[in-house]
Amino acid sequence: MTTLAMIEAAAGRLKGRARRTPLLNSPFLDEIAGRPVWVKPECLQHTGSFKFRGGWSAVSALEPDIRARGVLAYSSGNHAQGVAFAAKGHGVPAVIIMPSDAPALKIDNTRALGAEVVLYDRANESREAIGVTLAEERGLTLIKPYDEPLVIAGQGTVGLEIAEQAAEAGITHADVLVPCGGGGLTAGIALALEAKAPSLRVRPAEPEGFDDTLRSLESGTKQANERLSGSLCDAILTPEPGDITFPITSRLCGPGLAVSDEDALYAVAQAFLRLKIVAEPGGAVALAAALLRPHQIDAPAVIAVVSGGNVDPAVFARALEKLDV
Amino acid sequence: MTTLAMIEAAAGRLKGRARRTPLLNSPFLDEIAGRPVWVKPECLQHTGSFKFRGGWSAVSALEPDIRARGVLAYSSGNHAQGVAFAAKGHGVPAVIIMPSDAPALKIDNTRALGAEVVLYDRANESREAIGVTLAEERGLTLIKPYDEPLVIAGQGTVGLEIAEQAAEAGITHADVLVPCGGGGLTAGIALALEAKAPSLRVRPAEPEGFDDTLRSLESGTKQANERLSGSLCDAILTPEPGDITFPITSRLCGPGLAVSDEDALYAVAQAFLRLKIVAEPGGAVALAAALLRPHQIDAPAVIAVVSGGNVDPAVFARALEKLDV
Numbered sequence: 001m002t003t004l005a006m007i008e009a010a011a012g013r014l015k016g017r018a019r020r021t022p023l024l025n026s027p028f029l030d031e032i033a034g035r036p037v038w039v040k041p042e043c044l045q046h047t048g049s050f051k052f053r054g055g056w057s058a059v060s061a062l063e064p065d066i067r068a069r070g071v072l073a074y075s076s077g078n079h080a081q082g083v084a085f086a087a088k089g090h091g092v093p094a095v096i097i098m099p100s101d102a103p104a105l106k107i108d109n110t111r112a113l114g115a116e117v118v119l120y121d122r123a124n125e126s127r128e129a130i131g132v133t134l135a136e137e138r139g140l141t142l143i144k145p146y147d148e149p150l151v152i153a154g155q156g157t158v159g160l161e162i163a164e165q166a167a168e169a170g171i172t173h174a175d176v177l178v179p180c181g182g183g184g185l186t187a188g189i190a191l192a193l194e195a196k197a198p199s200l201r202v203r204p205a206e207p208e209g210f211d212d213t214l215r216s217l218e219s220g221t222k223q224a225n226e227r228l229s230g231s232l233c234d235a236i237l238t239p240e241p242g243d244i245t246f247p248i249t250s251r252l253c254g255p256g257l258a259v260s261d262e263d264a265l266y267a268v269a270q271a272f273l274r275l276k277i278v279a280e281p282g283g284a285v286a287l288a289a290a291l292l293r294p295h296q297i298d299a300p301a302v303i304a305v306v307s308g309g310n311v312d313p314a315v316f317a318r319a320l321e322k323l324d325v
Numbered sequence: 326m327t328t329l330a331m332i333e334a335a336a337g338r339l340k341g342r343a344r345r346t347p348l349l350n351s352p353f354l355d356e357i358a359g360r361p362v363w364v365k366p367e368c369l370q371h372t373g374s375f376k377f378r379g380g381w382s383a384v385s386a387l388e389p390d391i392r393a394r395g396v397l398a399y400s401s402g403n404h405a406q407g408v409a410f411a412a413k414g415h416g417v418p419a420v421i422i423m424p425s426d427a428p429a430l431k432i433d434n435t436r437a438l439g440a441e442v443v444l445y446d447r448a449n450e451s452r453e454a455i456g457v458t459l460a461e462e463r464g465l466t467l468i469k470p471y472d473e474p475l476v477i478a479g480q481g482t483v484g485l486e487i488a489e490q491a492a493e494a495g496i497t498h499a500d501v502l503v504p505c506g507g508g509g510l511t512a513g514i515a516l517a518l519e520a521k522a523p524s525l526r527v528r529p530a531e532p533e534g535f536d537d538t539l540r541s542l543e544s545g546t547k548q549a550n551e552r553l554s555g556s557l558c559d560a561i562l563t564p565e566p567g568d569i570t571f572p573i574t575s576r577l578c579g580p581g582l583a584v585s586d587e588d589a590l591y592a593v594a595q596a597f598l599r600l601k602i603v604a605e606p607g608g609a610v611a612l613a614a615a616l617l618r619p620h621q622i623d624a625p626a627v628i629a630v631v632s633g634g635n636v637d638p639a640v641f642a643r644a645l646e647k648l649d650v
Binding site for chain 2: 016019020021022024027028031041043044048109112113168269272273275276277278279309313314316317320321323
């Protein structure tokens with residue numbers, strides 16, 4: 001169970017390691033949204049997403065002799081890079097199990113960050129079975145992407161920063177929209193804000209058709225997605241809310257928001273034009289909701305987390321085509 | 326004459342107004358450059374460039390009754406937006422004189438930031454004559470883009486931040502590469518570092534064919550550019566070094582570096598891929614030099630300022646095509 005004390009301890013371990021990302025805004029975005037919109041750009045974090053925080057939090061908390069044996073993660077995306085870079089920073093091995101059909105760039109990047117990449121055949125092999133075998137053989141510690149209290153604590157440091165930066169900016173009441181996959185970032189921020197800025201309410205943002213958390217919050221019980229692919233928002237497509245994250249989001253979050261892929265691309269384009277940041281579609285769903293779902297928001301201001309920027313150049317170019325300039 | 330005291334006073338006036346932009350890095354950029362590369366992304370500043378700092382510094386230093394009458398600037402680019410936004414923040418009028426053939430987006434943006442835009446015909450009218458008439462009629466104060474001590478002082482606050490952030494990151498010796506047009510940013514940073522971090526040496530970066538400062542530093546006397554257009558690096562095409570800036574850069578800067586438009590686009594693409602920031606070509610020339618001119622650099626590390634991100638989406642898409650992913 002993640003607590004405020006764990007988040008603050010993670011912040012201590014991340015000090016001087018994670019970037020304190022700024023809080024950005026633009027009068028042009030305010031005009032689109034009809035209210036002040038603030039953006040917390042975690043795309044500017046090491047490895048291009050907030051995942052570095054959770055990875056570092058977990059790796060840094062291991063007992064030194066356990067950590068020295070190395071860590072293991074399953075991921076084709078941002079969590080892989082976050083864990084790989086965290087392990088590299090500690091000088092310990094990282095093994096990342098990735099599907100053999102993952103984009104070559106992601107495999108190369110993960111290797112370039114010092115990790116050993118073990119490829120598996122999605123159709124015929126179980127990554128869990130491979131992982132268990134490797135972990136036993138080498139004494140590796142599995143770092144789960146979201147259903148892990150130390151990872152949630154690391155992501156929660158985003159919430160500590162939001163609380164401080166909102167106070168500095170004079171933001172007293174706001175909805176804090178957070179891109180939500182398994183819910184680690186959402187839960188972590190919600191826990192931090194519960195303690196540090198209770199008038200800032202977290203609401204998860206998801207892709208339409210993959211709005212498991214939205215439906216779970218509505219119904220009060222965990223709901224699964226029907227599909228696991230078919231959206232540009234690949235970073236946040238998960239089967240269902242986590243066993244650890246859902247009780248937290250269920251207790252603390254306001255209603256979810258869902259946007260289409262086209263909405264996400266619109267937000268990617270506006271983030272380019274007005275904030276000069278690179279957002280990936282999944283990382284931009286909260287900003288998309290802020291800009292395009294104003295009638296589903298009552299709060300006087302919005303803080304939208306942009307959770308990552310690891311976007312394919314061709315997808316980014318497609319977003320730019322939305323700009324009528 | 327700009328002094329450290331003026332820069333520190335400007336920093337005081339900018340506190341809570343300008344963004345303290347972070348210092349970014351990536352192991353991938355280090356590998357390309359063959360040495361640690363740090364990036365100061367002023368594209369993340371208000372209005373998408375460092376120009377807001379100089380604009381705010383100058384506007385905020387005016388006597389209140391003078392300021393209330395309003396300010397005036399000539400610019401089709403980043404200085405226009407910086408001054409307009411600074412005037413808006415003070416609640417005073419801004420008049421920006423822009424060529425009638427300036428991109429509609431830049432005219433619209435400047436108006437949207439609250440400025441009155443006065444268009445002139447480049448071929449048949451003198452913007453200076455229009456400016457003098459308007460200034461006399463309305464009592465407006467002209468804010469020059471670089472040859473103005475208060476503007477240089479504002480840009481110098483980037484140097485104060487670099488000195489602090491370099492110390493935090495443990496960077497003791499480095500070349501600080503700065504995109505250079507008229508030299509306001511280069512001179513301001515050089516003055517700040519002379520006082521605060523003398524082992525960080527400033528070197529101007531320019532587009533090939535528009536390397537007036539490089540040649541002026543070499544020869545010891547001001548050299549002009551032959552042309553004023555014909556580069557993608559529109560933000561930093563100026564006729565020659567400024568009368569106020571050149572004595573400063575001449576005294577404090579190391580040799581200039583020049584890069585091609587294609588080099589600048591390469592740096593724009595790498596900044597997208599590895600740092601998740603949006604750089605404009607002119608704003609990326611220092612990063613381009615860091616990545617592509619390693620043999621012209623002796624320092625153990627490089628800090629490259631990315632000075633702006635106001636780039637046409639079509640130009641940005643062209644840069645993305647350079648990525649083999």
